[in-house]
Amino acid sequence: MSESSHIDIEKVSELARIALTDEEKAKFSSQLETILGYIDKLNELDTSEVEPTAHPHSVENVWREDKVEGELPTSEALKNAPKQRQNMFVVPKVVE
Amino acid sequence: MSDALYYKSARELGELLEKGELSSVELTRSVVERTKAVEDRVKAFNSFDEDDALSQAAESDARRGNGESLGPLDGIPVGIKDVLAVKDQPLTCSSKILADFISPYDATCIQNLKQSGAILWGRLNMDEFAMGSSTENSGTKVTGNPWNLECIPGGSSGGSAAAVSAGEAVVSLGSDTGGSIRQPASHCGIVGLKPTYGRVSRYGLAAFASSLDQVGPMGRTTWDVAALLQSISGHDVHDSTSYKIEVPDYLDSIEQLKGKKWTIGLPKEYFESASDTASIGPVNEAIAFYKSIGCEFQEVSLPHTEYAVATYYIVATAEASSNLARYDGIRYTHRAEKFDAKDSVDIYCQSRAEGFGNEVKRRVLLGTYVLSSGYYDAYYLKAQKARTLIRRDFEAVFQDVDALLTPTAPGPAFKRGAHTGDPLSMYLSDIYTLSANLAGIPGLSVPCGYADGLPVGLQLLGKPFKEEELLAIGNEFESAHSFKDEHPEL
Numbered sequence: 001m002s003e004s005s006h007i008d009i010e011k012v013s014e015l016a017r018i019a020l021t022d023e024e025k026a027k028f029s030s031q032l033e034t035i036l037g038y039i040d041k042l043n044e045l046d047t048s049e050v051e052p053t054a055h056p057h058s059v060e061n062v063w064r065e066d067k068v069e070g071e072l073p074t075s076e077a078l079k080n081a082p083k084q085r086q087n088m089f090v091v092p093k094v095v096e
Numbered sequence: 097m098s099d100a101l102y103y104k105s106a107r108e109l110g111e112l113l114e115k116g117e118l119s120s121v122e123l124t125r126s127v128v129e130r131t132k133a134v135e136d137r138v139k140a141f142n143s144f145d146e147d148d149a150l151s152q153a154a155e156s157d158a159r160r161g162n163g164e165s166l167g168p169l170d171g172i173p174v175g176i177k178d179v180l181a182v183k184d185q186p187l188t189c190s191s192k193i194l195a196d197f198i199s200p201y202d203a204t205c206i207q208n209l210k211q212s213g214a215i216l217w218g219r220l221n222m223d224e225f226a227m228g229s230s231t232e233n234s235g236t237k238v239t240g241n242p243w244n245l246e247c248i249p250g251g252s253s254g255g256s257a258a259a260v261s262a263g264e265a266v267v268s269l270g271s272d273t274g275g276s277i278r279q280p281a282s283h284c285g286i287v288g289l290k291p292t293y294g295r296v297s298r299y300g301l302a303a304f305a306s307s308l309d310q311v312g313p314m315g316r317t318t319w320d321v322a323a324l325l326q327s328i329s330g331h332d333v334h335d336s337t338s339y340k341i342e343v344p345d346y347l348d349s350i351e352q353l354k355g356k357k358w359t360i361g362l363p364k365e366y367f368e369s370a371s372d373t374a375s376i377g378p379v380n381e382a383i384a385f386y387k388s389i390g391c392e393f394q395e396v397s398l399p400h401t402e403y404a405v406a407t408y409y410i411v412a413t414a415e416a417s418s419n420l421a422r423y424d425g426i427r428y429t430h431r432a433e434k435f436d437a438k439d440s441v442d443i444y445c446q447s448r449a450e451g452f453g454n455e456v457k458r459r460v461l462l463g464t465y466v467l468s469s470g471y472y473d474a475y476y477l478k479a480q481k482a483r484t485l486i487r488r489d490f491e492a493v494f495q496d497v498d499a500l501l502t503p504t505a506p507g508p509a510f511k512r513g514a515h516t517g518d519p520l521s522m523y524l525s526d527i528y529t530l531s532a533n534l535a536g537i538p539g540l541s542v543p544c545g546y547a548d549g550l551p552v553g554l555q556l557l558g559k560p561f562k563e564e565e566l567l568a569i570g571n572e573f574e575s576a577h578s579f580k581d582e583h584p585e586l
Contacts, residue, residue: 007465016417016464017424018457019445032462035520039406042478045485052480053487055307055337056293056536057560062336076200080428091426094440 006036101126102263103583106320109266110168113160120160120171123266124153124215127173131218131264134586137245139237140259142178143186144218149173152215159213168323168347170213175265177256178219179226180311181300182206185216189302190234191224193429193451203300204335205269205311205328212327217265220255224453225420226276226304228252229525232512233455241283242584243550247509250280256314257284262586267315267324271301273308274408275505275529278541281314282504282553285543285579287321287570288314290529292560293536294339296325297332305415306337308408308533317580318542318571322346325563344564353568360386360569361396361497366528374507378545378552382573383501389572394497398489403482404531405523410466410479411534417463423451458519483534490535490557499569500557502528504541508550528555538563542570543579551579 009029013020020028074087083090101109101123112118128146135141156171178188181199183206188194202210209216223233231239231254239254241247242262249258253270257280260268270277272290281288289312296311303309313324329343362383367376387393425431425447432446452460466475493500506525515522532539537560541553554573558566574580 009461012461012465012468014445015468016460017421017441017444017448018452018460019442019449020457024457028458028461031458031519032465035409035462035523036465038520039410039475041406042403042410042482045400045403045478045482047478047481047485050481050484052477053483054480056487056534057339059294059337059339064333072200079200080197082425082429082431089426092435092437092443 007032099581100130100263102130102266105317105580106169106172106266106315106323107317109172113171114165120153120156120215121150123171124149124173127217127263127265134262134264137240137586138242138258138262138264139239140220140255140262140264142188142190142219142221142236142255145185149215149217156213156215166211166213169209169327171215172266173215173217174209174324175217175220175256175259175268176206177222177253177268177270179222179271179302180206180269181302182216186219187302188219188236189225190222190236191451191453191456192235193423193448195430197428201300204297204332206300208328214327218259220253220259220268222255223252224456225302225416226252226271226273227416227455227459229275229279229522230512230515231255231280232516233453235453238512241509241550242586243285244509246511247550248283248512250283250505250509252276253280253288253314257281257286257288260284260286260314260316261584263583267313267320269311269324269328270314271309271311272533273304273412274533275526277312277314278529278539278553278555279505279526281541283509283551285551285582285584286314286316287318287543287574288312288541289321289325289563289566290532290539291325291329291563292538293533294337295538295561295563296328297330297335297338299332299334303419305412306419307415308412318567318574319347319350322350322567339561341561346564346567349564350568350571353565354572356568357390357392358386358498358569359392359394359496361394361493361500363398363401363493363500363502364395365398365401366502369527373503374547375503375505375552377547379503379554382544382554385573385576386501396493396497396500398493398531400482400485400489401531404486404534405527407479407482407486408530408534409462409523410475411483413459413463414467414476415463417460417467420456420460423448425451455519486531487535490531490537494559498558498565502555502557504528504553504555508547508552532557536560538566540566540570542573544573545579
């Protein structure tokens with residue numbers, strides 16, 4: 001399994017929304033192959049009867065009152081925006 | 097030891113403040129001056145604000161003057177890892193993508209520290225988004241190990257460990273996703289605690305892997321770490337994974353549990369691989385010490401240990417790829433100047449390409465892959481099931497023993513660049529620490545000696561929500577040795 005090619009780096013970089021140079025594509029895909037080859041070790045384990053763990057200590061539903069408290073004013077919330085105008089984020093036009 | 101002010105423990109300093117023999121302004125100035133004297137070599141801080149710290153100190157002195165002290169941390173400078181939100185201060189996660197970010201609110205643990213009167217001091221360097229074991233993945237600067245500046249301080253809380261070790265902070269907060277508090281504590285010769293998952297609120301901690309992350313205290317003594325833990329622990333309505341369970345009095349517990357004859361497990365899988373590592377000498381001496389005070393040792397087995405690294409790197413990267421999707425160049429991060437405006441997603445792709453460093457890109461790519469259609473069952477679900485097996489291993493051994501003792505890391509701090517270009521070998525250096533995050537149990541690293549002239553820590557792993565037991569066990573060793581009074585020469 002470890003020698004087989006796991007990863008379609010073009011597709012994964014597109015899904016991850018990270019533009020990669022050709023050099024990065026070659027480097028990352030080879031490094032990720034090595035890591036995935038190591039990870040294949042998990043196939044040795046029989047987990048057919050095992051429940052998955054999403055959270056280390058089981059927590060039941062946690063409820064709270066749905067009330068507004070201490071929300072940030074718009075101006076504060078927008079303070080870190082790379083571009084903003086009139087209390088809105090400025091983004092490039094995406095429709096013709 | 098007649099230590100300089102900045103090398104006294106929080107406990108001693110608190111007593112001096114309480115008696116009126118010291119002011120917080122005097123103490124804070126001493127820490128600030130020390131920082132200015134050594135920081136060009138250590139490089140632990142991304143930023144600090146001297147005037148802000150001194151004005152907090154003046155407020156603390158005024159409170160004490162009015163007889164309104166807020167407790168043992170009132171007036172004590174606490175360094176903050178640059179991953180926790182402090183209102184109106186920078187929060188960079190040592191990433192270019194957050195280079196200009198200013199927090200609009202306080203993390204809950206920061207609110208708690210403010211209510212304890214602590215002086216919030218600086219923004220401490222780390223591996224970018226806490227991804228790494230050496231702080232070499234920082235997008236801002238390279239932190240040195242105060243014991244040997246050519247060596248790494250450990251990571252990801254490398255700045256938090258180096259600052260405390262170098263006297264640039266009395267105590268500090270770090271975060272631990274796979275060993276990021278314990279391993280740098282070991283490498284810098286200080287005490288570090290990863291609390292049980294759910295002990296401390298994660299609200300305002302920039303998320304890396306949400307089911308593994310915990311905020312925790314670092315300091316030069318177990319008492320100092322206990323005092324800091326006391327301040328930040330407890331349920332928080334803003335973090336539904338913070339546990340609704342009573343918080344004990346940690347400082348009192350250390351006293352109450354003194355002299356208890358603990359039953360301590362030695363996981364054979366850890367010691368089999370540790371036998372030829374540099375850490376094993378000091379760790380074996382620590383075991384001999386505990387035997388000499390009447391503790392009983394048992395060999396125990398954690399049979400799924402060999403699967404922990406693989407399990408961890410699936411779970412952690414999957415969660416990271418999801419958590420880091422928020423850094424999109426639109427709302428509050430770096431935005432690329434150049435992108436293809438005809439392609440509606442290119443602005444994200446270019447902004448993230450410019451903003452993230454190599455390790456973050458690598459992990460987001462891996463996490464995206466293991467969650468992608470057709471691979472989810474084979475990787476993510478498989479890892480979650482392996483995680484159950486690892487968790488059960490710990491549950492089983494804690495039927496028989498109070499705690500486990502292991503090395504914190506295979507060896508002392510390595511030279512910078514030793515693992516560059518080989519991410520897997522770096523991942524394997526976390527072998528003793530990351531199972532605790534998968535199982536959600538607490539872990540403490542306490543200095544126990546030296547290898548090659550560099551500090552080495554012993555790790556104690558405990559039952560969920562039994563931090564006080566780890567602190568008490570660690571305190572026994574610390575009290576009988578002088579490591580807490582030994583500082584690097586800078």
